[in-house]
Amino acid sequence: MHQKSTLEVRVKSIIKETATIKRFTLQALNGLKLPPFSGGSHISTHLPKASGTLERSYSVFNLSEPGSIEIAVRLAEPSTGGSEYWHHHVSEGDVLKVSYPKNHFPLSFQAKHHVFYAAGIGITPFLSMMAELSEKNQSFELHYAAKSKEQCAFFDFLNQTYPGLCHFYFSEGENRQRLSAKLLMDHRIGTHVYFCGPDKMIQEFSSAAIRYGYPAFNFHFERFASPVKKDALPFGITLKQSGKHLEVPAERSLLDVLREIGIDVSYSCRVGGCGTCEVKVAEGEIDHYDSFLTDEQRCSNRTMLSCVSRGKGNVLLDL
Amino acid sequence: MFSYVEGKRKLLFCTDSEVDRNLYILVRQALDENVTFEFHILEEESEESFVNQWFHKQKMGAYLYISGKEDFVKRIKDVAMMAGFTEHDMQSLINGPVKKKLICCTCHGVNEVSDQTHVVCVHCGQELEVSDHYSRRLDAYLGYVTIK
Structure with a gap:
């Protein structure tokens, strides 16, 4: 398992793709190639902030020379720390720690x-996916929404590399067009659809896919951040083995609280998508916010993803 | 038995016989719920190219039911799979006898079984239990060693 080990990489170049998006090309220190990755993979980057190491995940792709890994980071407003660090504290030549590529x-x-x-x-995840499919000569198309052509990262690259396969929707300026989930109605049998964007977009497209009769098997999505929880409440946990009782405050996750007291719960995506941080529940009710468990597993109240899901009142954990 | 799958935009029914009653209850429900459907009785093998075209023009959200004798179901299922249907977009029901291939776990030989639960391998004589462990690649079931 590569999950715990990290790689040291050097930032070879930084390219400003749009006013808010920078592309970072990462290389191995020893001149060798960085590990290969499959379409849709990401890396976790370990950012040495004064307040402690910050871990942030980014989809990987490679539009440069073989053996590099590239990421594109949009400066978020407000930033929770990751994009602000990449944009304002990382320079060409810097050495950083990253995980091996993983694919959820x-x-x-x-x-x-x-x-x-x-x-x-x-x-970003579609850049590596399209490269893989193109190499394998498989059929695909892209529908990509941005505010304007200027704010549409990789516009020229996509048009040149995949002519006729990319459709753009700009919400500002002349000829405004909205990316509509109604497009899902017109895909041939055997199509798989993939969504990546803000939570609202993923919600809209996922519910449209269900409404149009897509089996869950045929649609896939990746979130950047955990789904927004407007009214998270604190809850109590009791650990079955030690009988220890703890509080999970409203602004913190169960995963953070468990790791802080030395319980080594593995984790990866931290947005409820990969299932790595699953913990078993012995008693209690759970509010699930993940996109990993099946409905049946959620209803059983026997398991939860500790990165995003929360208990109601007090929960007895099988730990 | 078939189960009616809710929430599909269109249902496709096909059978090899006019007197096949397995699909009636599903058609009834589709009519009641005002769900678009197409129904074909396919009695001739020569209709394969029609079936191929029929499946290829379907969109996501279509759901297929195949009912008929074993050979018919297998043949139609293969055409459907080639067009892009998977087990998530179809159900099938075999009328009449079913022949299954059973792979011997000892000699890997192929045996033909119908509804027996235990057989003796015709190749090596091993007593086998017919499992529900199916291989899509081999279109066969695994025969386990019988434990007495």
Whole structure:
């Protein structure tokens, strides 16, 4: 397992793709190649902030020379620390620690046709997916929404590399067009669709896919951040083995609280998408906010993803 | 038995016989719920190219039910899979006898079984239990060693 080990990489170049998006090309220190990765992969980057190491995940792609890994980071407003660090504290030549590539958003190998729906910086996982499909000569198309052509990262690259396969939707300026989930109605049988963008977009497209009769098997999505929890409440936990009782405050996750007291719960995506941080529940009710467990697992109240899901009142954990 | 799957935009029914009653209850429900459907009785093998075209023009949200004798169901299922249907967009029901291939776990030989639960491998004589462990690649079930 590569999950715990990290790689040291040097920032070879930084390219400003749009006013708010920078592309970072990472290389191995020893002149060798960085590990290869499959379409849809990401890396976790370990950012040495004064307040402690910050871990942030980014989709990887490579539009440069073989053996590099590239990421594109949009400066978020407000930033929770990651994008602010990449944009204002990382320079060419810097050395950083990153994880090996991991993939929680893989391509279907059964699809007859793949359709990608991207909004804004949500384009990044599709760059590696399209490269993989193009190499394998498989059928795909991209639908990509941005505010304007100027704010649409990789516009020229996509048009040149995949002519006729990319459709753009700009919400500002002349000829405004909205990326509509109604497009889902017109895909041939055997199509797999992939969504990446803000939570609202993923919600809209996922519910449209269900409404149009797509099996869950045929649609896939990746979130950048955990789903927004407007009214998170504190809750109590009791650990079955030690009988220890703890409070999880409203602004913190169960995963953070468990790790802080030395319980080594593994984790990866931290947005409820990969299932790594699952913990078993012995008693109590859970509010699930993940996109990993099945409905049946959620209803059982026997398991929860500690990064995003929360207890109601007090929960007895099988730990 | 078939189960009616809710929430599909269009249902496709096909059978090899006019007197096949397995689909009636599903058609009834589709009519009641005002769900678009197409129904074809396919009695000739030569209709394969029609079936191929029929499946290829379907959009996501279509759901297929295949009912008929074993050979028919297998043949139509293969055409459907090639067009892009998977087990998530279809159900099938076999009328009449079913022949299954059973792979011997000892000699890997192929045996033909119908509804027996235990057989003796015709190749090596091993007593086998017919499992529900199915291989899509081999279109066969695994025969386990019988534990007495």
